[in-house]
Amino acid sequence: MLFPRRRDRAAFGGWAAVFVSLGALLGMAFLPSPFVVEQPGPTFDTLGETDAGPLITVPADLDHPDTEGSLTLLTVSIAGNPQRPLTWVDVAGAFLDPADEILPMDLVYAPTETIEQSNEAGRIEMESSQAAAIAAALLHEGYEIDAEVTIADVLADSPADGVLEEGDRILSVNGDPAYDVSSIRESIAAVDGASTFDIERDGQPMTVTVEPIESQGQRLVGIVPQNAFTFPIDVSIELPNVGGPSAGMMFALGIVDRLTEGSLTGGVEWAGTGTISATGDVGPIGGIEQKMHGALAAGAEWFLAPVENCGEVVGNVPDGLHVVAVDTLDDAMTAIETVASGGDTSALPTCTAG
Structure with a gap:
């Protein structure tokens, strides 16, 4: 009987160890991870339409649909959840895209919260955001609520x-x-x-x-x-299957544009994000880095960012996008009107380091 030489046996053993290690690593790569990935989500022009019809509807006798440009709201998609976790391969792939952010799952989903509860909470937040946006826009236009x-x-x-x-x-x-x-x-x-x-x-x-x-x-x-x-007049917002409160400011701006003569944007492509209170205060949101990438991909030239998100904006603005920091609905209106009129945009507040 012939036996492998000792050197051949050693080489075989070495290769076997390599293959076993690779197999183990490959198996681990497809195990569930405790992370989710935030990605730019769908975008919607508040001055436009969705499959459900006009995104914003106001009474016909008050409507001024002669608008140009865009006032685009932005969303963030979350890949992975407690019921369907991402694999380590999925997470590794997110490192290759600067628009993606990897987050611990427990930062996004509360320990006792089911996916159904999270979705329902997002739906209610969206409804409240729409109501606050209508209130802010109507108060801005002089109505009482x-x-x-x-x-x-x-x-x-x-x-x-x-x-x-x-x-x-x-x-x-x-x-x-x-x-x-x-x-x-x-x-x-x-x-x-x-x-x-x-x-x-x-x-x-x-x-x-x-x-x-x-x-x-x-x-x-x-x-x-x-x-x-x-409300004293009937204003409706139709945006199915989107949750959360972060589109409030853009809803309010879209309503104001529909209720006023002419084009608020002057044909400029705007996008933005931020919660809104009924009294017009703009609040911070999550996923602003992903939303800036989404804005650029949607063709926006200018971006409205909540002042309280400036720490996440600095150093992360995609090339070709101009960011204006806003604290109120009035701030946002001023920025849009300044750009539309060809005014001094260098005086508009932006996010700075420190």
Whole structure:
């Protein structure tokens, strides 16, 4: 019988070890990872249409559809979730695209939150954002509105579970009147420690205390508040299958454009992002780097960014995109009108380091 020489046996053993290691690595590569990937999502011109029809509709006798340019809202897509996690191969691929960002899954999905709950919360946030945008636009145009905030849902095992209930009307938080969802978030964020809620439940006034938790840099109590306004005219926004509050400012700008004569943009392609309060304050959002890439891909020349997101904007602006930092709806209007009229754009506020 012939036997391999010792050197041949050693070489065979070495190659076997290599193949075993490669096989193990390949197997690990397809194991689930604890990460998700943020990517630029679909974009929508608030002055245009979707498959469902006009994105914004105002009464025909008040409508001024003679508009040019664009006021594009931006979205972020999340790849991966607790029920369908990404593999390590998927995560590695995201390193190759500068428009993608890899995040720990628990920064996006709360430990006790199901995908269905997350989607439902996003839907309610979108509805509240649309209502606040309508309110902000109508107030800007001189209309009067009535407003209140109710609780649409309380997350299980959250700080508010067993303290606040679905259907509660929030009157004030930490002594600040609860005019809309944004004002509630600001009141919670402004106080260290527990927050005091003055509410109305089944017609009876009550005062309760909730200790927030920290998550994704925010102080959260585990409720999904919802705006409820009474408007003097009928304004509707149709954008199916998109959730979250970050399109509020762009909705408001689109409504103002439809209610005023002429073209607000003067034919310029704008995109932007930011929450909106009923009183016109613009708030921060997530995924602004991905949204800037999405804006450029959609053909935007100018981009409206919330002042509070400037730390994420600096150093990450794609070539060819001009960013203006805004704090209010009025700031956004001023920027758009300045560019449209050929004014001094160098005087417009932008995001700077430090």
